[in-house]
Amino acid sequence: MFLNADEVPQNTVIETDICVVGSGPAGLSFAREFEATGVRVAILESGALDIDDFAVSLTEGEVVGLPYPDLTAIRQRVFGGAGIHWGGNVRHLEASDYDHRPEIGREGWPFSQDTLRPYYKRALEFFGLPSNSFDRAHWSKKNGKPWRFKDRNVVSQIFHTVGEDTYDGGKYWRQLFRSSRNIRVYLSATVVDIVADADVRRIEKLEVAKRDRTRFTVRATQFVLATGGIENARLLLLCDKQQKAGLGNDNGHVGKYFQEHLTNPNFAFLIPSDPHLNLGFYKGQSLPWGDAWGVLRLSDEILKKHALSNIRFQLATITNTFNENIESDGMVSLGRLADPSNMFPNEDILKHVANVIADIDYVASAGYERLTKYPNYPMKKVDVVGIGEQLPNASSQVRLGRERDVLGQQRVVLDWQVTETDNDIVRKTVKLLAQFVGQSKIGRIVDQIPPGVFADVPPKPHFHHMGTTRMHDNPKKGVVDGNSRIHRLENLFVAGSSVFPSSGNANPTYTIVALAIRLADHLKKVLGR
Amino acid sequence: MKGYRPSRRHLLLASCSVLAIGMATRASIFGGPARIVRALTAFFPNPDSARKIGEAVVAVPDFSLGSGDAGDRLDRSLGLVQWEDSGGSPDELRARLNDLVRADYASGRIHPVAGCYLSETEINLCLAALEITA
Numbered sequence: 001m002f003l004n005a006d007e008v009p010q011n012t013v014i015e016t017d018i019c020v021v022g023s024g025p026a027g028l029s030f031a032r033e034f035e036a037t038g039v040r041v042a043i044l045e046s047g048a049l050d051i052d053d054f055a056v057s058l059t060e061g062e063v064v065g066l067p068y069p070d071l072t073a074i075r076q077r078v079f080g081g082a083g084i085h086w087g088g089n090v091r092h093l094e095a096s097d098y099d100h101r102p103e104i105g106r107e108g109w110p111f112s113q114d115t116l117r118p119y120y121k122r123a124l125e126f127f128g129l130p131s132n133s134f135d136r137a138h139w140s141k142k143n144g145k146p147w148r149f150k151d152r153n154v155v156s157q158i159f160h161t162v163g164e165d166t167y168d169g170g171k172y173w174r175q176l177f178r179s180s181r182n183i184r185v186y187l188s189a190t191v192v193d194i195v196a197d198a199d200v201r202r203i204e205k206l207e208v209a210k211r212d213r214t215r216f217t218v219r220a221t222q223f224v225l226a227t228g229g230i231e232n233a234r235l236l237l238l239c240d241k242q243q244k245a246g247l248g249n250d251n252g253h254v255g256k257y258f259q260e261h262l263t264n265p266n267f268a269f270l271i272p273s274d275p276h277l278n279l280g281f282y283k284g285q286s287l288p289w290g291d292a293w294g295v296l297r298l299s300d301e302i303l304k305k306h307a308l309s310n311i312r313f314q315l316a317t318i319t320n321t322f323n324e325n326i327e328s329d330g331m332v333s334l335g336r337l338a339d340p341s342n343m344f345p346n347e348d349i350l351k352h353v354a355n356v357i358a359d360i361d362y363v364a365s366a367g368y369e370r371l372t373k374y375p376n377y378p379m380k381k382v383d384v385v386g387i388g389e390q391l392p393n394a395s396s397q398v399r400l401g402r403e404r405d406v407l408g409q410q411r412v413v414l415d416w417q418v419t420e421t422d423n424d425i426v427r428k429t430v431k432l433l434a435q436f437v438g439q440s441k442i443g444r445i446v447d448q449i450p451p452g453v454f455a456d457v458p459p460k461p462h463f464h465h466m467g468t469t470r471m472h473d474n475p476k477k478g479v480v481d482g483n484s485r486i487h488r489l490e491n492l493f494v495a496g497s498s499v500f501p502s503s504g505n506a507n508p509t510y511t512i513v514a515l516a517i518r519l520a521d522h523l524k525k526v527l528g529r
Numbered sequence: 530m531k532g533y534r535p536s537r538r539h540l541l542l543a544s545c546s547v548l549a550i551g552m553a554t555r556a557s558i559f560g561g562p563a564r565i566v567r568a569l570t571a572f573f574p575n576p577d578s579a580r581k582i583g584e585a586v587v588a589v590p591d592f593s594l595g596s597g598d599a600g601d602r603l604d605r606s607l608g609l610v611q612w613e614d615s616g617g618s619p620d621e622l623r624a625r626l627n628d629l630v631r632a633d634y635a636s637g638r639i640h641p642v643a644g645c646y647l648s649e650t651e652i653n654l655c656l657a658a659l660e661i662t663a
Binding site: 150271431432434435436438439444445446447448 | 645647
């Protein structure tokens with residue numbers, strides 16, 4: 001059931017069992033688990049059913065540190081939240097992403113991938129994906145075999161892209177909750193304070209502002225913050241009446257360790273040794289729910305041996321990797337090499353020569369055949385895009401600024417920072433990829449990373465906001481425990497990627513939903529359901 | 530290489546350079562024994578490309594693959610004298626080159642040349658091509 005908060009009389013006190021703040025993928029997938037259970041759930045969404053200027057103004061903030069788009073453009077304060085502009089990429093975190101990795105200064109998760117496995121399975125159903133979605137053998141048969149790397153130093157994995165026809169954040173959720181009898185969605189309801197008991201051990205109520213700035217109150221037995229990776233931290237920091245540093249911020253971790261997925265659009269390109277190199281596994285294919293396509297990454301053993309974070313290699317994007325323009329580069333080079341008199345003296349020689357050098361076996365035999373007998377056969381140049389894990393560092397953070405929004409709340413400041421370790425890892429990773437690609441006779445890698453890496457060309461953000469209320473069983477090292485409960489507070493939980501202690505290279509939404517389902521199961525037990 | 534005078538070693542180097550890079554050469558450049566000419570002409574003729582890579586290597590500041598010139602390094606690693614004494618089979622030379630390149634990649638002996646990661650053997654071949662034809 002949808003309700004407009006502006007129609008709730010001032011100073012009303014709403015009683016419910018669970019109060020969820022935010023209606024993005026985390027909050028809604030959590031609430032969905034309570035549909036028809038008899039548990040009363042109130043969802044407080046600051047925005048409306050459609051994007052409107054008032055709500056957008058509440059997302060304004062300041063960007064310092066690395067360049068980042070306007071914060072109003074990359075966050076959606078509307079029913080459906082980030083699900084409205086979600087790209088639809090689905091893959092789970094790898095088992096090693098959960099590990100404590102002291103050699104790269106990374107805390108681990110309080111549990112292993114096995115803990116989340118059943119919830120990932122349930123989340124697949126949520127996205128309308130089949131149970132064998134990540135079965136490499138299955139997709140090898142359908143899409144083509146993945147490349148074979150010697151000693152399995154590079155592994156191939158499947159991603160899915162869920163299309164809008166399958167998952168449209170707004171439409172799907174509207175249909176689901178419109179008829180719900182026990183889940184109420186309050187629109188245009190902005191939480192401005194979280195009030196705990198005198199000992200600050202248990203949350204008693206939320207203060208909610210309407211657009212006319214008058215307020216009402218929501219009391220519940222359990223509270224879940226699901227406002228996004230930036231806003232979760234902001235909201236806790238704003239609640240400074242009972243704890244000066246902000247609620248749940250006893251050890252100063254709220255807002256710290258902001259992580260994004262780091263992208264180098266010009267990471268590298270691959271000159272295949274064999275023009276017949278099968279790209280099918282990585283190009284993927286269209287399916288009823290969207291696309292299934294492959295990526296590469298260095299093996300866990302290599303990541304550990306060389307102290308690296310987890311970067312995936314996409315063979316360009318699924319929409320433009322294999323287009324005619326890219327292939328035509330190879331054809332142009334090929335034509336010029338086949339007739340050296342056509343080569344312009346001032347051209348980038350390497351671009352052409354790299355097409356020829358490839359693998360000795362190939363060039364010395366098949367290459368000659370191809371060049372002489374099939375001069376127009378396209379030699380592919382494959383763009384390699386690196387998308388990877390940012391290591392958590394405390395200087396990368398969100399904090400409160402001086403400016404205030406129309407409701408009197410301090411706006412957020414995003415200070416995104418990467419470290420020299422992140423830069424070193426990118427440099428090492430491209431070299432290792434080049435080594436394994438050459439060793440496996442797949443081709444040669446051309447490094448396009450600038451010397452200063454991210455200092456020269458800032459990473460392209462994905463709007464994946466992670467780590468600002470990170471999970472750790474030790475309160476001195478994290479904000480929430482293994483059940484996503486804020487340390488010291490009995491009944492305040494956080495849903496969403498802000499709890500990620502590490503980010504892996506997978507898009508976060510799938511893991512967000514799996515965690516939300518797990519949290520729902522946990523609270524069902526707490527509530528005796 | 531200034532003052533170039535063809536020698537047996539250089540002729541062999543020329544042949545392996547061209548073999549490895551997938552380019553045979555023009556007999557008029559190298560002259561030499563008939564078997565080398567036969568070996569070279571079995572491959573694609575484009576020595577310009579090898580030289581261009583060699584030039585790119587030379588342009589890298591402080592780039593070094595060890596003592597001596599590229600020809601010396603290849604002479605040692607390929608055992609060119611023994612190769613010729615054993616009959617000078619192009620297939621055997623190709624196999625030796627492949628073994629060296631594989632070993633380079635397996636042990637990470639690779640370097641970016643104008644961005645393109647190449648093995649030390651490949652780089653030596655290109656440098657040798659530059660030395661021989663300069």
